Amino acid sequence: xxxxxxxxxxxxxxxxxxxxxxxxxxxxxxxxxxxxxxxxxxxxxxxxxxxxxxxxxxxxxxxxxxxxxxxxxxxxxxxxxxxxxxxxxxxxxxxxxxxxxxxx
Amino acid sequence: xxxxxxxxxxxxxxxxxxxxxxxxxxxxxxxxxxxxxxxxxxxxxxxxxxxxxxxxxxxxxxxxxxxxxxxxxxxxxxxxxxxxxxxxxxxxxxxxxxxxxxxxxxxxxxxxxxxxxxxxxxxxxxxxxxxxxxxxxxxxxxxxxxxxxxxxxxxxxxxxxxxxxxxxxxxxxxxxxxxxxxxxxxxxxxxxxxxxxxxxxxxxxxxxxxxxxxxxxxxxxxxxxxxxxxxxxxxxxxxxxxxxxxxxxxxxxxxxxxxxxxxxxxxxxxxxxxxxxxxxxxxxxxxxxxxxxxxxxxxxxxxxxxxxxxxxxxxxxxxxxxxxxxxxxxxxxxxxxxxxxxxxxxxxxxxxxxxxxxxxxxxxxxxxxxxxxxxxxxxxxxxxxxxxxxxxxxxxxxxxxxxxxxxxxx
Ligand SMILES: Cc1cc2nc3c(=O)[nH]c(=O)nc-3n(C[C@H](O)[C@H](O)[C@H](O)COP(=O)(O)OP(=O)(O)OC[C@H]3O[C@@H](n4cnc5c(N)ncnc54)[C@H](O)[C@@H]3O)c2cc1C
Ligand code: FES
Numbered sequence: 001x002x003x004x005x006x007x008x009x010x011x012x013x014x015x016x017x018x019x020x021x022x023x024x025x026x027x028x029x030x031x032x033x034x035x036x037x038x039x040x041x042x043x044x045x046x047x048x049x050x051x052x053x054x055x056x057x058x059x060x061x062x063x064x065x066x067x068x069x070x071x072x073x074x075x076x077x078x079x080x081x082x083x084x085x086x087x088x089x090x091x092x093x094x095x096x097x098x099x100x101x102x103x104x
Numbered sequence: 105x106x107x108x109x110x111x112x113x114x115x116x117x118x119x120x121x122x123x124x125x126x127x128x129x130x131x132x133x134x135x136x137x138x139x140x141x142x143x144x145x146x147x148x149x150x151x152x153x154x155x156x157x158x159x160x161x162x163x164x165x166x167x168x169x170x171x172x173x174x175x176x177x178x179x180x181x182x183x184x185x186x187x188x189x190x191x192x193x194x195x196x197x198x199x200x201x202x203x204x205x206x207x208x209x210x211x212x213x214x215x216x217x218x219x220x221x222x223x224x225x226x227x228x229x230x231x232x233x234x235x236x237x238x239x240x241x242x243x244x245x246x247x248x249x250x251x252x253x254x255x256x257x258x259x260x261x262x263x264x265x266x267x268x269x270x271x272x273x274x275x276x277x278x279x280x281x282x283x284x285x286x287x288x289x290x291x292x293x294x295x296x297x298x299x300x301x302x303x304x305x306x307x308x309x310x311x312x313x314x315x316x317x318x319x320x321x322x323x324x325x326x327x328x329x330x331x332x333x334x335x336x337x338x339x340x341x342x343x344x345x346x347x348x349x350x351x352x353x354x355x356x357x358x359x360x361x362x363x364x365x366x367x368x369x370x371x372x373x374x375x376x377x378x379x380x381x382x383x384x385x386x387x388x389x390x391x392x393x394x395x396x397x398x399x400x401x402x403x404x405x406x407x408x409x410x411x412x413x414x415x416x417x418x419x420x421x422x423x424x425x426x427x428x429x430x431x432x433x434x435x436x437x438x439x440x441x442x443x444x445x446x447x448x449x450x451x452x453x454x455x456x457x458x459x460x461x462x463x464x465x466x467x468x469x470x471x472x473x474x475x476x477x478x479x480x481x482x483x484x485x486x487x488x489x490x491x492x493x494x495x496x497x498x499x500x501x502x503x504x505x506x507x508x509x510x511x512x513x514x
Contacts, residue, residue, distance in 0.1 A: 016509075050477060051476075051477065054476070054477035054478070054480055054481060055477075055480065055481065055484075056480075056481050056484045056485065063484065065477035065480030065481060065484070066426075066477060066480070067398070067399070067426075068399065068424075068484070080128075081121055081124070081402055081406075082166075082402070084167075
């Protein structure tokens with residue numbers, strides 16, 4: 001069963017944007033898609049462990065700030081060189097204006 | 105002899121990317137990747153950065169043997185392509201074999217420019233390969249004296265790494281300022297100040313009179329009589345395109361192997377890409393450039409692969425470059441020298457971006473410096489504006505609260 005952890009408020013994240021969320025020594029990235037839905041992935045790029053929250057969100061894609069590696073933040077899929085390892089994704093729910101992320 | 109397929113000479117960033125891209129594009133015939141170095145293709149950027157943090161630098165392979173095998177890419181490593189026989193359509197290897205090609209890609213990269221004055225020194229090195237990095241990293245013990253000739257990116261990244269290991273570092277630059285060719289003065293000054301604050305001695309407008317080995321070290325004498333002694337001398341004065349086999353085969357060479365917008369050389373069955381080629385940059389009215397940049401090597405490798413398969417696609421990417429020194433990262437999109445005026449945007453925490461606008465108001469480049477990835481997102485958005493040939497309102501560019509994304513939507 002997932003533990004639901006409070007990550008941020010809905011208003012903390014612009015549409016088509018991302019913020020960083022740190023919890024118990026781990027770091028995550030929380031996304032809000034252009035149509036207002038929330039998603040969560042591991043916070044660090046699988047290439048060189050850079051914070052993805054400094055990157056750019058375009059549609060379904062988060063682009064890493066360091067070397068422009070791309071992932072689909074909804075599925076975690078790596079979209080080609082230089083990244084080849086997928087990102088872990090986490091379930092997200094929104095309740096009363098608060099975004100929760102589900103951790104095992 | 106095997107069936108002719110796609111042959112790539114040069115197993116670096118560009119060649120490796122091209123080989124994988126051929127498969128991604130669905131090519132099922134033979135793909136051969138020929139590399140002079142004995143290693144799997146590896147990343148060069150870490151050589152002057154993380155790689156210098158320990159005595160024995162690690163290596164960052166671009167992909168493992170298993171991935172090449174799984175993609176059916178034949179790797180011929182530790183073997184130099186010595187000649188191209190265009191009539192017979194074969195590449196002759198130093199180890200004897202002749203590899204037939206249907207289409208050939210030259211991704212031979214670049215080699216460090218030599219400093220004649222340092223030719224006789226046993227303590228002078230350049231930095232391009234893993235072996236170079238091993239030799240340099242082994243010298244970076246505490247209190248060791250390192251002299252770096254050339255205030256370019258590689259020299260300065262190395263200076264930062266050497267300071268990180270408590271070395272005493274002197275940078276000798278012939279021009280009046282560091283990074284004169286590639287970055288605007290405002291950024292170069294910030295970088296120079298950072299190096300000085302960390303203890304690097306920077307000598308600009310310095311002309312070298314002589315370089316001599318003295319005892320177990322090497323001494324540089326400047327025209328003004330000053331002498332700088334060190335245990336190691338690193339020459340970082342730029343690189344020259346590796347064009348030997350192309351020139352011998354009669355291909356046109358013009359600051360690199362000359363290619364058209366599709367990366368085809370003067371022989372339509374031979375392509376060139378990455379650090380070794382000069383190509384017309386559509387963004388700047390076809391200005392011919394040669395880039396030494398990691399992302400360019402990847403993009404051109406992938407583009408060359410598509411065009412080897414007949415796509416006839418023209419290059420359209422915006423040049424992009426980054427450098428890490430200490431905790432600072434510099435990123436540049438476009439070529440700054442295309443700009444006539446500059447607009448500055450402060451991002452907070454010392455980070456800033458310079459937007460370079462042409463006389464007609466078009467955004468042609470953006471350069472930014474800051475801690476960590478502070479400038480990355482805005483440089484990326486600027487790159488998109490540059491690609492669209494946008495002419496954003498300079499007042500809006502200057503105001504940090506105006507999101508660049510909103511200018512993109514305009
Ligand atoms: C120390 C260092 C730091 C860098 N840092 C950055 C950075 O921070 N940011 C950035 O954007 N760029 C950086 N670069 C530049 C980037 O690494 C290059 O642009 C990129 O490696 C170019 O790729 P390439 O495949 O064209 O050439 P290379 O990587 O040079 O590969 C060419 C390969 O071809 C082989 N070869 C040549 N001739 C033959 C032949 N006849 N037969 C067989 N093999 C042959 C060579 O041995 C070499 O292995 C750095 C480069 C160096 C050296
Ligand atoms: S660190 Fe993310 S692409 Fe390299």
